[in-house]
Amino acid sequence: MTREITTIELKLPFKTGSVNCYLVETDTGFILIDTGSPSNSSELESTLSEFGCNSGNLHLILLTHGDFDHSGNAASLRKKFNTKITMHAEDSPMVERGDMFLTRKKGNFIQSWIVKTMFGFGKSQRFSPDLEITDGFSLTEYGLKAEVIHIPGHSKGSTGILMADGTLICGDLFESTGGSDNPKLNSLMDDLEAANRSIDKLKNLKVDTVYPGHGQPFTMESFLVKYSEYKVSNESG
Numbered sequence: 001m002t003r004e005i006t007t008i009e010l011k012l013p014f015k016t017g018s019v020n021c022y023l024v025e026t027d028t029g030f031i032l033i034d035t036g037s038p039s040n041s042s043e044l045e046s047t048l049s050e051f052g053c054n055s056g057n058l059h060l061i062l063l064t065h066g067d068f069d070h071s072g073n074a075a076s077l078r079k080k081f082n083t084k085i086t087m088h089a090e091d092s093p094m095v096e097r098g099d100m101f102l103t104r105k106k107g108n109f110i111q112s113w114i115v116k117t118m119f120g121f122g123k124s125q126r127f128s129p130d131l132e133i134t135d136g137f138s139l140t141e142y143g144l145k146a147e148v149i150h151i152p153g154h155s156k157g158s159t160g161i162l163m164a165d166g167t168l169i170c171g172d173l174f175e176s177t178g179g180s181d182n183p184k185l186n187s188l189m190d191d192l193e194a195a196n197r198s199i200d201k202l203k204n205l206k207v208d209t210v211y212p213g214h215g216q217p218f219t220m221e222s223f224l225v226k227y228s229e230y231k232v233s234n235e236s237g
């Protein structure tokens, strides 16, 4: 059965684009995947209530990774909606300490300083997750036929949620900010080799429509075609 997925697109500060949160209706209530940044809190909360999601039926907040534009409202929502937060343990230090670069390879110092200054976690936005998810974690106890797939690359603890019908919510492994006919690997990759292994892993699973953290949904098939063209042109150029 195809699940009702509501895309909640929220504008990010400093005109840095937008981020998608996904509200998934389950047999028993709702699961919210990603939460936007704190500047989005009132818009996110009013959208959730518009769709009938409240403190009695939001059973889980699942974070695809620890970046602030995805995890920034998790702590306040947990309190207001009396719910639990889950994410992969390898990204937990980022949200516990409020540092998106803590578990990443040390890149450009100035770039990371700018990002931290613009998007740093305030103390009240830091949190410890309630549950750890690992590869293969089943969401059936939350009323959803879906499993968590560990797909590192953008960060060490990045995960996707693969539903029984082949729908994948992929976090920031892929993006399609140039439109649904132009899916690509997210431009911010911590570990390209890990990302390529994650793609190979997804190739062996039945993935149909992909819902990214940034941009419009696209098919896995269209991503694979684009990505092989890109690799060929890069290798020959």
Ligand SMILES: [Zn+2]
Pocket (backbone or CB within 6 Å): 019, 067, 069, 070, 172, 213, 214
């Ligand atoms: Zn993101």
